[in-house]
Amino acid sequence: MFTNLEHLGLAVHDLEAATALYSALLNQEPYKQEHVASEGVDTVFFRVGGSKIELLAGTTPDSAITRYLTKKGEGIHHVAFEVADIRATMARLKEQGFTLLNEEPKRGADNKLVCFVHPKSAAGVLVELCQEIVQ
Numbered sequence: 001m002f003t004n005l006e007h008l009g010l011a012v013h014d015l016e017a018a019t020a021l022y023s024a025l026l027n028q029e030p031y032k033q034e035h036v037a038s039e040g041v042d043t044v045f046f047r048v049g050g051s052k053i054e055l056l057a058g059t060t061p062d063s064a065i066t067r068y069l070t071k072k073g074e075g076i077h078h079v080a081f082e083v084a085d086i087r088a089t090m091a092r093l094k095e096q097g098f099t100l101l102n103e104e105p106k107r108g109a110d111n112k113l114v115c116f117v118h119p120k121s122a123a124g125v126l127v128e129l130c131q132e133i134v135q
């Protein structure tokens, strides 16, 4: 079950400059900065109501964000939905013919298990599924 629009992921060239810009725009400081080595990204998170803005900068040449920025420049990179049971959702989507980009949930940012749906399966939008990791 999809329970919330968890975050919008924005790809940016300069994380420090983008953080200052979004701090001014949203009139708040970010609640978290996190490096996700497995994705080759540095992230910064802002809360907006029940959702979040995730700023992402690539830290390696082969990072998905670095590749995206090279090809498309800055902008909305993905939309993330919170799901109650990521494995059940992945199984349902696979059954329905959606292309998943990882076979198993993987550790994402902000204490989540994540899985991505190929944009070709979602009318040109990269979709991320997120399930909170309960400690």
Ligand SMILES: CC[C@H](C(=O)O)C(=O)SCCNC(=O)CCNC(=O)[C@H](O)C(C)(C)COP(=O)(O)OP(=O)(O)OC[C@H]1O[C@@H](n2cnc3c(N)ncnc32)[C@H](O)[C@@H]1OP(=O)(O)O
Residues within 6 Å of the ligand: 009, 036, 039, 041, 043, 054, 056, 064, 065, 067, 068, 071, 077, 078, 080, 101, 107, 108, 109, 110, 112, 114, 116, 118, 119, 120, 124, 125, 126, 128
């Ligand atoms: C996990 C930490 C954090 C979190 O919230 O927890 C994150 O969100 S990390 C976010 C970064 N990680 C990822 O995005 C992982 C999943 N992404 C991928 O596996 C790739 O980026 C992929 C497969 C979506 C695209 O790979 P690549 O760029 O190498 O392929 P192409 O350039 O050939 O693209 C294929 C096709 O897809 C279109 N495309 C690519 N990226 C996007 C996008 N973000 N949104 C929409 N469409 C996208 C691209 O234009 C190509 O289409 P075509 O019509 O053939 O030009």
Ligand SMILES: [Co+2]
Residues within 6 Å of the ligand: 007, 009, 054, 078, 080, 128
């Ligand atoms: Co994300």
